[in-house]
């Protein structure tokens with residue numbers, strides 16, 4: 001496994017791979033690797049000749065009051081996991097290499113998918129930072145396929161849009177959310193939870209399942225589904241709800257009536273830790 005920290009070194013290695021006709025699968029991460037990331041790596045290993053994993057805690061996607069400084073950095077364990085799972089190249093640039101002095105170019109997207117829906121409402125500018133760093137990484141790695149986790153539903157929609165709009169020749173593959181035994185979605189931020197918070201955190205997934213069951217039982221009013229999901233979290237935890245919403249999975253706009261597939265998505269703060277989760281419910285009309 002090659003560990004690359006500079007852009008010229010990465011470009012050289014990628015050019016060699018390309019010359020040899022190798023297909024490239026790319027898994028972008030901020031490290032603190034868990035089984036969710038590992039499922040993306042495994043998928044890439046199945047579909048591509050070479051798997052490139054990036055580990056970069058991107059300062060541009062954290063708000064001034066967010067956890068950039070304390071975001072978990074678990075380099076030795078990450079490298080061990082990447083090696084064990086057969087990653088060929090780890091790209092771990094410095095912030096200075098990615099955002100040198102005078103950096104002035106950003107990927108700016110329509111606020112209706114970045115800033116006015118779901119996580120964007122409480123994290124303004126977050127997806128601007130995500131889109132910019134991923135555009136840079138795609139230019140550097142030039143992958144055939146990029147693998148993303150469904151847990152970050154809005155990120156998947158935003159990056160799909162960006163790749164299409166900018167005609168980036170990379171296919172985006174979204175892999176299912178990997179869950180703990182009790183259903184909690186795996187996330188690097190789970191390690192912030194106290195044991196009491198960890199127990200309560202399951203209320204978020206349970207609420208989404210409750211919403212799904214209501215839809216399966218033919219409830220079609222989004223407002224009723226969302227109230228039931230909110231009530232579940234409020235009754236079963238001390239979590240503070242940021243949002244619990246039923247939205248169109250393609251546009252992320254809130255729905256009034258359930259028709260076709262629905263994305264049930266939520267963000268809840270347990271103590272100081274904000275967790276997100278979602279499920280897609282296919283709807284059979286009637």
Ligand code: PAF
Nearest residue numbers: 028029030058130133152
């Ligand atoms: O999902 C993440 O870990 C990050 O948002 C990503 C895609 C690596 C961009 O920094």
